[in-house]
Amino acid sequence: MRRHAASATLRRCAPTTLYQQTEYKKLRAIMPKAGSEYTEEAAKFFRTLGLTAEIEKRVVGARGTHNIDVWITGKIQSFQVRWIIECKDWKSSVPKEKVLALQAIAMDIGSDRAFLLSESGFQAGAVRCSQFTNITLTSLNDLREQTREQFAQTALWTLYARVSQVIDDLNKEPARIYLAGPATGCLYDNPEISQAAGSQAAGSGLQTWAAGSHGPRGQACKHAKMTHNVLI
Known part of the structure; x- marks a missing residue:
């Protein structure tokens, strides 16, 4: 640095x-140090992904100890990750020597991925050296843009999983709760589907309530567009 x-x-x-x-x-x-703010921003970004980010971490490898700008550990889904983040807050593009050095460090400490961050770009030789390797050359700004949509999708899936678990827990009770649709008392906007769903619910001993009525817990049934049998 x-x-x-x-x-x-x-x-x-x-x-x-x-x-x-x-x-x-x-x-x-x-x-x-110059670039320390850049390093802090990089660490902060990876922390937003739910990972642990340690700045200026000394990591012991097979051939020696290495000073890592940002050391990333944690789990993505069920996979344990160990990432190296090298920050180059330079005014000039990064040469291939830095890529080769980072690749050697990654191999020595057994890192499964390494990021070389620079807002000033990379020389052509550096880009060629990074091809077909576990080294990612990018900027912090580009990394934010690339992961923003993916991170949002991951958050939505996490929320969906939690809601699904709540629904599963509620469905273990003797009576399942069906929230009503429009004021006609249909379970769905489509009357035919609503009738079929209502018949299935009645045949299974389940309970339904029309819009404006109250369920067993005193919850008012609201108008809703439904795409599933059960809506919480």
Whole structure:
């Protein structure tokens, strides 16, 4: 990671006396690194995906210890992930040497995927080196756009699974609850389907209520367009 511009100034002004050396060390300790904000934003993004993101993580590999900008762990569905995130907040495009170095680190620590993030793009050689590998070259902004729709779909499926579980739990009770449709008392907007569904419910000993009436729990049945037998 590059140092802040002020840090470069400090290096040019070499301390001579003991007092200057002490003050120099204090300033270096609190001086932010260039790109640290970019690294924080990258970590924050992956945390929104439900993953654990550790900044400046030291990870032990087969051949040595490596300093990782952002170390990602967690589960996606039932799969355990171990990802490397390398952040290059540069004004110039990233060369292929950085891709090769990241690939070597990923192999050494057994990471199943690695991301090289840069808002300034990548040189042609870097792109060629990343092909057919587990290295993803992208920017943080592009990564957000690419995963926004997928993340929204995942959230919807998670919500659907939770609602389905609630419905399954309720259906274990002796009487299932059917919310009514339009004011005609139909279970569905389509009268034929409603009649068939109502007959099936009555034949199964289930209970139905017309719109405006109340179920056994005092819940008012509302007008609703229904596509399933049971709606909670």
